[in-house]
Each structure stands twice: as C-alpha cells, then as structure tokens.
Amino acid sequence: MDHVQPKPEANAAVASIPFDNSYARLPAHFHAAADPSPVSEPWLIKFNRPLAQELGLDADTLERDGAQIFSGNSVPEGAEPLGMAYAGHQFGQFVPLLGDGRAILLGEVIDRNGVRRDIQLKGAGKTPYSRRGDGRAALGPVLREYIVSEAMHALGIPATRALAAVVTGEPVYRERVLPGAVFTRVAASHIRVGTFQFLAARGDTEGVKTLADYVIDRHYPGLHDRQRPYLALLEAVAERQASLIARWLCVGFIHGVMNTDNCAISGETIDFGPCAFLDDYDPAKVFSSIDQGGRYAYASQPxxxxxxxxxxxxxxxxxxxxxxxxxxxxxxxxxxxxxARFQNHWLDGMKAKIGLTDEEDGDLELVQGLLTLMKDGQADFTLTFRRLAGVAENDATEPAFAATFRDPAAIAPWLAEWRTRLSREAGTPQERARKMRLVNPAVIPRNHRIEQAIRAAEDDGDFSLFEALLTVLSKPYEDQPGFAAYAAPPQPQEEVLRTFCGT
Structure with a gap:
C-alpha cells in the first residue's frame, strides 16, 4: 500500500520542531501533563507538506518519520505534551470539568508569518481528563476532520488546520470495532469559552485575569492599552464569532455541536465532529445524531x-x-x-452572493425572498448560488438555474425583481459574475462524498477517494471539469441524514 511509511533509519536525524510553549508556562491548574500512548503499527495516511513549510518545520524529516511522530510514538525534543483543562455548557447543561479527553497539545511554534500556533494530537491516548474514555480516535472522524478543516481553509473561513493523519494499526471500540487513527491539527490556539468557564466556576478570578491577559497578548495585541481592556476583549471575541458564524451560513455549513467548549476564543472553527454542509436548503436542518432537539440547527447558529x-x-x-x-x-x-454585528456580516455576505455591492432599502427582503423560494422549492444551496452567477452573465443559463427548484416557474418573479435591482449596480455582467463566483463555491465537502471516502478507507483500506476529495476541495471556487461529479448533490439513495461525533 503506497501510504505505508518505512521505519526511520537508525542513523536518521530526529525531526526537529522549534517549540516555544507559552501555554505550558501558565499556572499548573490550567493544564495537566499527558504523554501520548504508543501504538503498535502506525503508518502515515496523509501529511500536509505546504502547512508544515508554512509553520517553518522540516517537512522532509517529518514526512519520513511522520508515522512515529504523528502517532505519538516519538515525541519531538522540546515538546511539553499536555491536556488543557476546560469546562463547558453541553447542549445547555453546564459541566464544570471536561478538558482534553483525547487531545494532547504537543506544543507551540512561531510560523513564518510570526504567528504563534498550536500543534495538537487527537486520538493519541488517555489524559487526566479522559474520564471513562479511551483517549483514542477512529479512522472515520479523523478523515472527516481532515477533509472539512482543509476545505474550510480553502473556502477562506477561519478554521483549525490538518497537518497529518496516521492509522495506528490498533482497533477502537465504538458501536462496532473500527480502525484507530490519530489526527494532528494546528490552531491559533485551543483556548475556548469553556477554558474561562473552568476557572470562573472555581471562583478563580485571578486565574480568569491571567487567562484573559494571555489571550489579549496572543490573539488581540493592543487591547491592554484600552481604558477597559477586558471589555474590549469581550467585544473583540464577539465580533470574530459573529463574523465566523455569518461565513458558515453563507456556505451552508452546520457545525453540529456548538457547545461553549467548542467555541474558540481565537475566532476559528474548531472541533469538526458531526458537522455537515447543506444540500437542499432548509433552515431547520440538523445532521448531528446527538442533537435531538435541533439546538444547533443551521438557522439556530447565530x-x-x-x-x-x-x-x-x-x-x-x-x-x-x-x-x-x-x-x-x-x-x-x-x-x-x-x-446587529452578525446581521451586518451575514447580509454583506449574502448580498455578495447575489451580485450586490451597493446598499439599498429592500436588499434584505430580496435575499430573504430567494431563501424562502429555495426552501419551498427544495433547491440545492450551493448549486443555486453558483448557477445564479451564470445568469448574471448570460440569460441563456436561466433554465439550468431554475431547474434547481422543484417548480422552476416559481423563481421567475424573483428573477425579474433581482434583474431590476442589478440594473442599478455598476460594472459589466462579466465582472459581476466573476465576483459572484469568488464567493459562491462550485464544490463543497458534500456529506455523501465524505461518507464514501470513509467507507472505502475503513472497509477496503482504499484512500483514493479521500485523496480525490482533498484535491477538488483545494480549489472550491473553480470549475474543475475533471471533477464535475463532485459538484452534484446526492441522489436520493446517497443522502446522509445523520452525522456522528466519533467519541
């Protein structure tokens, strides 16, 4: 199998990672030491060489020794493995102690842009916060997180990144026996709302202040000069979250489990568990198997x-x-x-999707009118907006756009209103269509495509679908004739109705 990695030579150089671990220097109760647990036969599924180079790492050595390093079998010099302590509201219920139950922070590096970033293993064994869990990850959730996190990055949405994925050679036990895997992810940090809640729940005001000062220094430099720096911090985090969730909605993304322990202070999308993208537009859509009440449905996210x-x-x-x-x-x-913060970001994003740049009364109603027709007409979210860019450039493409709706004729009045509104915008049809295609992806990580890649990998050891999906999703705003099928919505028998967390 071409993914199998040779064992490092006896005289091979040890991979060097220039760690500078600031979080490990915070007070002891913020975290706990957590060494990875060795596995028997690790081999490297995927290594993100461009990201490694962006981080300033020795990509050649990491790729050669990746099976050992990214499984946790070989901990690089300078790493200080730890689990982070945090609490969280899970589906509205407060849990005072959660923490990294199957994630181990190896350490931090300063990337080539001078940005401090975490490198973390998921599925590398138990930590002091694992409770009754095994600290392991199954192959399916690892592949899902790799695919979706890299797709979000390519879409231009702040998200944690995928550095590597490794199969452990050992089973994990969930509803059935599954192949084990370890995922290596990179983040601006893994500090969450739940990290603050962990300290506040213990009456540790000094700890909250220490954490807030650390977050300001790391993520929001300059706020210490404000008259009320901690109020400014709250405002800054709220602004990033409002912007982030607006971007989610503009590409049809459903996080699936927006607990406070999955809400990153940095403003990144984090913890791609039962996440999914809309096919047909339905604001009440829920995919997560654990969200029985629809708390985290698509339209509930704001x-x-x-x-x-x-x-x-x-x-x-x-x-x-x-x-x-x-x-x-x-x-x-x-x-x-x-x-209001969210509404401004969302409306700006949705107006761009339908080709509007100027501000006029009635723009919100125009957007909402299209969404209502999409819901009633069971129109595919991604195809509708991508094909609308074609209509903006050439009226002859209107039949293909209308065909995304159950009743193609129902869209005609809206199109007439839209064209009247566009007539008051500057720019040529070609310029407008080009801009629309820059914000309306041609391809997204369709749920059925992800599941097909997972099934092939789990059942047959075939990672070709996984590789193909990563390739096409790396250029989501381009029409790729060789991958045209990936733009199509699922056939009825291919639809994925439920996604799972994997813990």
Missing part, C-alpha cells in the same frame, strides 16, 4: 453564538468593573449588540 458570548461575559464580569451592577450593564451592552 443565536447560539450570542448565547455562548453571554457565557463568556459571565466569566469576565469581575474584570469589567468593580461595581457588579455596572459590570453587568457593560456586558449586556456587548451581548445586546451581537445580533
């Missing part, structure tokens, strides 16, 4: 983002003002403004 920011605000109250009532007022102002 409100959940606001709810999560309210939980962060609660942890920061002692730092906002010495007078409790004033601290609450300051926090409430930020949370109350979250809706």
């Amino acid at each position: 409100a959940i983002g606001q709810w999560n920011m309210a939980r962060l605000a609660e942890t920061l109250l002692p730092l906002l003002d010495p007078e409790p009532s004033e601290a609450v007022n300051l926090a409430n102002d930020v949370i109350a403004g979250y809706g």
Whole structure:
C-alpha cells in the first residue's frame, strides 16, 4: 500500500520542531501533563507538506518519520505534551470539568508569518481528563476532520488546520470495532469559552485575569492599552464569532455541536465532529445524531453564538468593573449588540452572493425572498448560488438555474425583481459574475462524498477517494471539469441524514 511509511533509519536525524510553549508556562491548574500512548503499527495516511513549510518545520524529516511522530510514538525534543483543562455548557447543561479527553497539545511554534500556533494530537491516548474514555480516535472522524478543516481553509473561513493523519494499526471500540487513527491539527490556539468557564466556576478570578491577559497578548495585541481592556476583549471575541458564524451560513455549513467548549476564543472553527454542509436548503436542518432537539440547527447558529458570548461575559464580569451592577450593564451592552454585528456580516455576505455591492432599502427582503423560494422549492444551496452567477452573465443559463427548484416557474418573479435591482449596480455582467463566483463555491465537502471516502478507507483500506476529495476541495471556487461529479448533490439513495461525533 503506497501510504505505508518505512521505519526511520537508525542513523536518521530526529525531526526537529522549534517549540516555544507559552501555554505550558501558565499556572499548573490550567493544564495537566499527558504523554501520548504508543501504538503498535502506525503508518502515515496523509501529511500536509505546504502547512508544515508554512509553520517553518522540516517537512522532509517529518514526512519520513511522520508515522512515529504523528502517532505519538516519538515525541519531538522540546515538546511539553499536555491536556488543557476546560469546562463547558453541553447542549445547555453546564459541566464544570471536561478538558482534553483525547487531545494532547504537543506544543507551540512561531510560523513564518510570526504567528504563534498550536500543534495538537487527537486520538493519541488517555489524559487526566479522559474520564471513562479511551483517549483514542477512529479512522472515520479523523478523515472527516481532515477533509472539512482543509476545505474550510480553502473556502477562506477561519478554521483549525490538518497537518497529518496516521492509522495506528490498533482497533477502537465504538458501536462496532473500527480502525484507530490519530489526527494532528494546528490552531491559533485551543483556548475556548469553556477554558474561562473552568476557572470562573472555581471562583478563580485571578486565574480568569491571567487567562484573559494571555489571550489579549496572543490573539488581540493592543487591547491592554484600552481604558477597559477586558471589555474590549469581550467585544473583540464577539465580533470574530459573529463574523465566523455569518461565513458558515453563507456556505451552508452546520457545525453540529456548538457547545461553549467548542467555541474558540481565537475566532476559528474548531472541533469538526458531526458537522455537515447543506444540500437542499432548509433552515431547520440538523445532521448531528446527538442533537435531538435541533439546538444547533443551521438557522439556530447565530443565536447560539450570542448565547455562548453571554457565557463568556459571565466569566469576565469581575474584570469589567468593580461595581457588579455596572459590570453587568457593560456586558449586556456587548451581548445586546451581537445580533446587529452578525446581521451586518451575514447580509454583506449574502448580498455578495447575489451580485450586490451597493446598499439599498429592500436588499434584505430580496435575499430573504430567494431563501424562502429555495426552501419551498427544495433547491440545492450551493448549486443555486453558483448557477445564479451564470445568469448574471448570460440569460441563456436561466433554465439550468431554475431547474434547481422543484417548480422552476416559481423563481421567475424573483428573477425579474433581482434583474431590476442589478440594473442599478455598476460594472459589466462579466465582472459581476466573476465576483459572484469568488464567493459562491462550485464544490463543497458534500456529506455523501465524505461518507464514501470513509467507507472505502475503513472497509477496503482504499484512500483514493479521500485523496480525490482533498484535491477538488483545494480549489472550491473553480470549475474543475475533471471533477464535475463532485459538484452534484446526492441522489436520493446517497443522502446522509445523520452525522456522528466519533467519541
């Protein structure tokens, strides 16, 4: 099998990673030492060489020794493996201690752009926070996270990145026996709303302040100069979350489990568990098998983002003002403004998708009118907007656009209104269509394609579908004739109705 990696030669150079582990230098109760547990027969499925080079790493050595390093069998010099402590609201219920149950932070590096980034193993064994878990990951969730995190990056949406994936040669036991794997991901950091909640729940105000100062230094430099730096921090995190979730909605992404422990302070998309992308547009769509009540449905995500920011605000109250009532007022102002922040980002994104740049009264209604028709007509989210770019350039493509709707004739009145609105915009049809194609992807990580890649890998050891999917998703805004089938929605028998977390 061409993915099998040779064992390192006896005299081979040991991979060097220039770690600088600032989180490990924070107070001891913020984390716990957690060495990876060795596995029997690791081999490297995939190594992200461009990302390794971006991080300033020795890509040649890492690729050669990747099976040992990215399985946790060989811990590079300078690493300080640890599990991070955090709490979290899981489906609205507060759990005061969660922590990295199957993730181990190897350390941090400064990339070629001067940005500090975490390197973390997922599935490398038990940590002090594993509770009754085995600390392992199955191959399917590892492939899903690799595919979707790299796809999100290619779409231009802030997200954790995939550095490597390794099969362990050992089984893991879930509903059935599955091949084990380890995923290596990279993030601006893995600090979450739940990290603040862990300290606040213990009455550790000094710890909250230490963490807030660390976050400002690492992610929001300059806020220390503000009159109220911790209020400025809350505002900055809320702004990034509002922008992030608006971007999710503009590509039809459903995170699936937006608990506070899965909400990154950096503003990145994190923890790709039961995530999925819309096929036909339905604002109430839920894929996650564990979301029985629809708490994290597609259209519920903006409100959940606001709810999560309210939980962060609660942890920061002692730092906002010495007078409790004033601290609450300051926090409430930020949370109350979250809706407007999100709406502005979302409407700007949706207007760009339909070719609008100027601002006019009625633009929101025009967008909402199309979404209503898409819902009623069971139109595919991605195809509808991509084909609309074609209509903007050439009226002859209108039949292909209308065909995405159950009743093609129903879209005609909206198209007439849209064309009237476009007539007041500057630019040629060709320029407008080009800009629309830059924000309307031709391909997304379709759920059925991900499942096909996982099945082939789990059942037959065939990673060709996984590789093909990564290739096409690396250029999501381009029409790729050789991969045209990947733009198509699933046939009825191919539809994926439920996705799973993998823990």
